[in-house]
Amino acid sequence: MNEFPLPTGDAKVVAAAPGRGPQQWAGAPGAALDADGTIVLTYRVRGDHDVNVIARSADGVGLTTVGTIEPAALGARMVERAAIVRARAGLWRMYVSCATPNSKHWWVGVLEAAEPEGLAGAPVRPLFTGDGTFGVKDPVVRFDGSRWRAWLCCHPLDVPGAEDRMTTAYATSADGLEWTWHGTVLAGRAGEWDARGARLTSVLPDGRASYDGRASAAENWFERTGVAVPSGDRLAADPAAPVIDVRYLDVLALPGGGTRLYYEARLPDESHELRTELR
Numbered sequence: 655m656n657e658f659p660l661p662t663g664d665a666k667v668v669a670a671a672p673g674r675g676p677q678q679w680a681g682a683p684g685a686a687l688d689a690d691g692t693i694v695l696t697y698r699v700r701g702d703h704d705v706n707v708i709a710r711s712a713d714g715v716g717l718t719t720v721g722t723i724e725p726a727a728l729g730a731r732m733v734e735r736a737a738i739v740r741a742r743a744g745l746w747r748m749y750v751s752c753a754t755p756n757s758k759h760w761w762v763g764v765l766e767a768a769e770p771e772g773l774a775g776a777p778v779r780p781l782f783t784g785d786g787t788f789g790v791k792d793p794v795v796r797f798d799g800s801r802w803r804a805w806l807c808c809h810p811l812d813v814p815g816a817e818d819r820m821t822t823a824y825a826t827s828a829d830g831l832e833w834t835w836h837g838t839v840l841a842g843r844a845g846e847w848d849a850r851g852a853r854l855t856s857v858l859p860d861g862r863a864s865y866d867g868r869a870s871a872a873e874n875w876f877e878r879t880g881v882a883v884p885s886g887d888r889l890a891a892d893p894a895a896p897v898i899d900v901r902y903l904d905v906l907a908l909p910g911g912g913t914r915l916y917y918e919a920r921l922p923d924e925s926h927e928l929r930t931e932l933r
Contacts, residue, residue: 706748736748
């Protein structure tokens, strides 16, 4: 089995941090291929306020913004990572993370448009809403032409001040709109670097996945990336894989072979920038 394509540091910046210091972030990417082989990329910018950016790229590095989504357009206080999927010719979907106002709760909705350029003006349809005990965000969505699969980051809300805890749940669908929930498939491990939680960020066709983890509440926003492997109907951390100091890694298979990585990297002043590597 080939090694999981993890960042090596031979990267190019595709979106700079919007400012200097903590909470000045560009990252949380989600990438998809268009029919002509160009890349459509979504990412979150957090500075004075949050936006989801939709961009196109011919080479995977230079980005042309084709839309931005403000939280207010979704009825949200903040936005986070989105997943973008080309379902078929004439149908694109963007699964967006939305923060409920005056709450620590998050939910995931979907936007639909004929082309990525139309997503920013599309109405949102709530899909994964959690309940009073947990919130849902940071979706990873895959469509193979017949079956839809989604991995969702779940945050329990039962302990005030401890909402940063996280696990990953799995869901399937025949149409990408009505989903069957299968429960937790990845969680942190007591005493390990991911003890506080595990958030899946990308998945390969063979079932291996990358995920973000943190050891403690103090490491919120300082997550690192590890590798998980199939283990029965769940995923388990691969202890032989390195742990990389990046977060929100997305792995995009390219039509000519190889992969392009997108991820969020922290700078010394705690701002974050969006980087890419070609593997």
